[in-house]
Amino acid sequence: MSTSDAPGTLPVFAAPSAVEPGLDPAWVARVVELALDEDLGPAPGRDVTTQATVPASATGTADLVAREDGVVAGLVVVPEVLAQVARRLGLGEPAVTFHAQDGEAVAKGQVLAALSGPTQVLLIAERTLLNLASRASGVATAAAAWTRELAGTGAQVLDTRKTTPGLRALQKYAVRAGGGTNKRMGLYDVAMVKDNHVVAAGSVRAAIEAVRRAFPDVLVQVEADTTAQAVEALDAGADFLLLDNMPTPVLAETVAAVRAREGRDGVPAHVELEATGNLTLDRAREVAATGVDYLSVGALTHSAPILDLALDLRPA
The missing domain is CATH 3.90.1170.20 (Quinolinate phosphoribosyl transferase, N-terminal domain)
Structure with a gap:
């Protein structure tokens, strides 16, 4: 005040x-x-x-x-x-x-x-x-620009772990100051199963089950590059999905496929979907229109x- x-x-x-x-x-x-x-x-x-x-x-x-x-x-x-x-x-x-x-x-x-x-x-x-x-x-100024661009779409801008070493707390605070949303703060609070984890574990399902056994208290997000991978991750028990580097038509197709499975066969009633990769401010509303919940933008902290x-x- x-x-x-x-x-x-x-x-x-x-x-x-x-x-x-x-x-x-x-x-x-x-x-x-x-x-x-x-x-x-x-x-x-x-x-x-x-x-x-x-x-x-x-x-x-x-x-x-x-x-x-x-x-x-x-x-x-x-x-x-x-x-x-x-x-x-x-x-x-x-x-x-x-x-x-x-x-x-x-x-x-x-x-x-x-x-x-x-x-x-x-x-x-x-x-x-x-x-x-x-x-x-x-960082706050960059986050505010994305927040303005996404206003009314229902989607929010997220930060990433691509922060300046030692300044993560300040940069993520600045994202909040600009109206953005923080994703995980580090490797400790949310599990993110990426392609290398799948290779190491042998399959998406094996990776998710390993996380559940070792750290049952954390949510599990799975990275998907294709619609088929997204559906496979849902069937394997992922809590939410990271849709990486998908062209807009493929992203829209994937969102529709996920939404069609929500509430069925053990899939949560609402699966949070995060678009990432090759996101620019001039594409923000186009990507949001596919129905994703979040757009994660590393540039908020690594390039502002x-x-x-x-x-x-x-x-x-």
Whole structure:
């Protein structure tokens, strides 16, 4: 919820995010610590330029500004970056006033937050907080574009495991901020039977049964490249299907075949279907029209450009 002191003033948000579920604070702290170690050297580290040219006693205010239109995410990490830098330097922690929230559409030139405190802390924290927030905002912006394109179709955009190592939680959070949906978080929470697993196990049925014996608590998804493979996976007991790299006519045929079997012979009343592979924004509605539930798009996290954000120190 935001408030403002008078008409025309910037909104003020009590918290930088309303995205659920939020990021684990302990995870944020670990990521920020690693990022600062990269930039400053092992704790406490140093910034030879800032600490030589800016007195430790100097204070100032800096604005976090959007340099282009998009959807912002990652503001939630800003206070942690400032707090850790302040502790390393033995200086006071800057105050942050948020004028936007994660998940909000922002415009070029919009002030997202104002940071006030020791100038050394502001300048040393700058690159780390921009790296994290810019990357997250780029993912959120990409997810929002897919979400808009799929509006009214009944299908949702999903992310994948094609994330930057170490930043998966942030990037999947950013997908949620952009209106997208998270698939499995890792290899531990959903079984995904792919062609190599089928080869190793001997058959689709053997692979599914092996998973059921070893991990009876998890759902089992099976990858299918053809309608016949999709039907075979259903008959073998798959919970839901990943329809990979199918041309639109084949995808529509496969969806129809699956829907015709729902509720019969042990098949669930509704089998969730996920289209993936060779998906582009201009094909989104065409693919959704086949009746799939999800479109999974690795590019949300592996190819989204950053959203250009800047930290501008106000003149004294």
